[in-house]
Amino acid sequence: MDKIISVVFASLIATSSFAASAEPFERVDLDKDRTSVQYAGPIKSITKALEGYRWLGQSKDMNGGVVFEPHVNNSFGKNDTETGGAIIVKATYYLHDEPVKEALMVARQSEISGFVEFYGYESRELQLHIRMVGSDTFQAFSSADQYNKSEKLMTYKKVEKFNKSNYRDQLESAHESGGFF
Template sequence: MKVIGLCLAAVLAASSFVASAETFERVELDKDRTSVQYAGPIKSITKALEGYRWLGQTADMNGGVVFKPYANEKFGKNDTETGGAIMVTAIFYLYDKPVKEAVMVARQSQIPGFVEFYSLDSRELQLHIRMVGDNTFQAFSSDDQYRNPAKNLMTYKKVGQFNQSPYKDQLKSAEESGMWY
């Protein structure tokens, strides 16, 4: 029995090393590329993401994101920026509280195997996502973070609900804190 346990531990250690040693490349794509050009992979990822709560937990973060379908009324109108865009609404959470909502355009990422989602209002807000099974996705927050995946690759898991903030009981109203005169 000890031999089986030792073998299992060795296999798990080797598989985690292989996963953390994964390297990513970057390819140059047209900066004006549209969703329609890569509609197959984009639609499969958006359909897998939409309607679920995705929890990302690291030492720095305890929150997540919910993706909802977005009806692009300008779709097919080539004279507009969003005419060829598959879009979603992303609602970002800190613990169980929504903190930001953004309409995001989906297009092929310059990191092969990933789909880029960038905010229509601010291209700095982006996620480069790939699905890892039905209940997990991995993401970079920009297309240049692929160089250091051990530090920058985030993992999100599908959950029924987000975690409650442990600080809820510590918050006081303005009157209780003395800020109210």
């Protein structure tokens, strides 16, 4: 009986992930210099849903996730500054349960319909185009150019903690490996 339930559950998961990946996404022409202020409502609803939680990537290649935290932009609403129209969040990326990168990210309306774009304040190449799918899941593309490649759609789930590395016990300290004298 357990095997039958497992097979049914696995096929439901496979079917739902196929249905999500087969969904067509549309690209919208937007001003390349758009600001967060112009689309503040949808952006703030997504940032509020993301902030303060651990989001774990759900593909077999992902061994980590991201945590978004609010960032106070003291220039927000001041049109005479570079960041005056920007809603900014701090994103900390994890590999297993270790932080590996921290970045300030500007949020604005994505060119992918229904998504919000987060791009690196210091490097626009760092991007995530995010949409919420329920209260504990978001989907993302790492570039606006990937909207028509459903296999590039990533799914993240809210988790209590990130996975620990399976190899942590096998790692040697710098002293043990001879790298430290």
